Amino acid sequence: MAAPKGRFARSLDTLDLADLSARAYTDADVDRALAAEHRDLADLGALLSPAGAARLEDIARAARETTLRRFGRAVRLYAPLYVSNACLSSCTYCGFAKDLPIARRTLTVDEVEREAALLTDRGFRHLLLVAGEHRVEVSQDYLVEVVERLRPRVPSLSIETQTWSDDTYQRLVRAGLEGVVHYQETYDRDRYAQTHVAGWKRDYDRRLNSTELAGEAGVRRLGIGALLGLAADWRADVLAVAAHAAFLVKTYWRTEVTVSLPRIKPSASGYQPLVPVSDAEYVQALSALRLFEPEAGIVLSTREPAALRDGLVRIAVTTMSAGSSTEPGGYSAPGEATEQFSISDERSPAEVAAMLEAAGYEPVWKDAFPLVG
């Protein structure tokens, strides 16, 4: 049985995203959006529009000023730690999809600890635990045990896994978990159904509502996002992410909200994006998102190439991964399991930190304190 609609899902029903995305915005609309002190979704629509594209430099400049004022010249660094690529869901774009003949592996808690030790040796104090969707191999008990084991040496732990029930989020928070990341991938229900063909993740409303369950459980940081290239109208998905972020900010006022707009990358799935999002459009999307939600952390992974990441740090991005491996165990023994997708920025953490310093930004390795213990 499909999950009932959550609060944001009902609020989303009242928005005409297709209209906000495709309206004939003019240069005057872009001017108004740039000048506004508080921006609404129509302002965001204007910034994302073709009229906005013609003003990309102005939008990027405004985004840079906003980012600098709120976040200063500092960029937070984190590393993903893939604990498992076992998966019972079938998503057409993902290299871990259930039926793909790939080398599967789930790390033991000891193995997770060894991977974490390598990452802390490289300087990381913020780790994101990532897993496919396999509730037997990556159970709630397993995750709680991992969080408890890593907590003494890792001040900031987040998860990007399947969605859970409210009591599991509560257990994880009590264990010291700081953040929960659930990307909706696309907010377009039809496209979601076409691309999430089987498994736990197939239920659109369960997935969307899980961020609210995590918020109610008192998770300190909520990460949301859309996978650009999945739906034909990327602007509508950016608008939906923005509306979702605004909803979460208002509802869970103690919670920091981060947003991310990964673009589809090559993987074992062989999936090709429906409509590719160009680099210029990508910069436009992240800049516009920054102007709509000035206080949201914007996260950028190593999916994107080095030159683009270096540019976006100066405009909108506040949190980056570096030196990432997307296969479980990939830091200590690369090549034994299959990666989720291939990364683009292959620089080491030290090289990314050096880039930030050269660009006039401080690489922030630690910006957290242990929540428990």
Place this chain on the structure above:
Amino acid sequence: MDPAGEADPFVVAGTRLTSRLLVGTGKFAAHSVMREAVLASGTNLVTVALRRVDLDRLGDGDILDFVPAGVRLLPNTSGAVDAAEAVRLARLGRAGTGTDWVKLEVTPDPRTLAPDPVETLRAAELLVADGFTVLPYCSADPVLCRRLEEAGCATVMPLGAWIGSNRGLRTRDAIESIVAQAGVPVVVDAGLGVPSDAAEAMEVGADAVLVNTAIAVARDPVAMARAFALATEAGRLGFLAGRGAVAGATAAEASSPLTDFLGGLTGPGRLAAASRGGDA
């Protein structure tokens, strides 16, 4: 000039501070820039977020390694969302840094970073009881400032505007009331965007100001640190000098005395004559 404040000492919890400008260490492009800015500011009290301190890295490029010698450290509990967290963090900080001074920050709303008055007061009471010297970041609320003072805080640190907003002294009226009543130093913290904002806060009688973002994100943080130092001192001198009365908009009109007519009222007869009208 009296740059060290010999004639006008600034004392916090029995400790003489030589500058009325306190500086925050976040948001700088590099620790080395922060260090230069701190030196240029002439401050001898800097605040460092404990969440940014990595004790495993002390001596190896940690932020604390860049605090100049001779500058007193004021660890802060930024990131704490309630009293329990702030107290736990303050104790970790005391164990790690060896100072029992703490800038108490309880900011559950990550957007405005507005201080939670209820949890701040609660945490202040717990920390004072535990032997800390507590400098609380707080709302610009005269009653809350009295309560924090009664709780034993060493200063009160009401905000000028939201942290990082650079919007200036938006709380001027409240700050004036707080200054008028306070028995501990009043440090205006947060929101001061340009040196003249610091001067304004000092002119209305604040004992000191704390500045971070405005310096850290300036194009030239070192020059801006120096500018804030001068403005803070100028504002203090202006306050001590005692300003003249402000000319109001009706000054010209009021230049001939309004009560001149009193001299003409010499007796009841005259009044009686006047009351009869002009036919006498």
